Amino acid sequence: MLSMLHSRLSKLRAEFGNRVNVLLGDLAYQPDTDMRFLGVVMNFNDVYHPVRRKREATHGHRTARDRVRRDERDKEREKDMGKEEAVKVERGDAKEGAKE
Secondary structure (H helix, E strand, O other): OHHHHHHHHHHHHHHHHHHHHHHHHHHHOOOOHHHHHHHHHHOOOOOOOOOOOOOOOOOHHHHHHHHHHHHHHHHHHHHHHHHHHHHHHHHOHHHHHHHO
């Protein structure tokens, strides 16, 4: 029983440390100076080692911006493909491509 509690406590300690490291890393890059100072004060004795977490698609504005860029690229591709098809029609290549 005691060994189970000890292992559980060790896991929780590690998870807590990881979460605090991520929090301190995020606080270090905040635009608000009070938030950055909070991170410094929370880690005043350098027990934790702040980590900057890489976030993918967690920010709504990034996701929307990426979606807009992807849509613009798709539209450009469609325009380019439309131009290619128009050139093929002018040359008569489109009928040959349809037969193949």
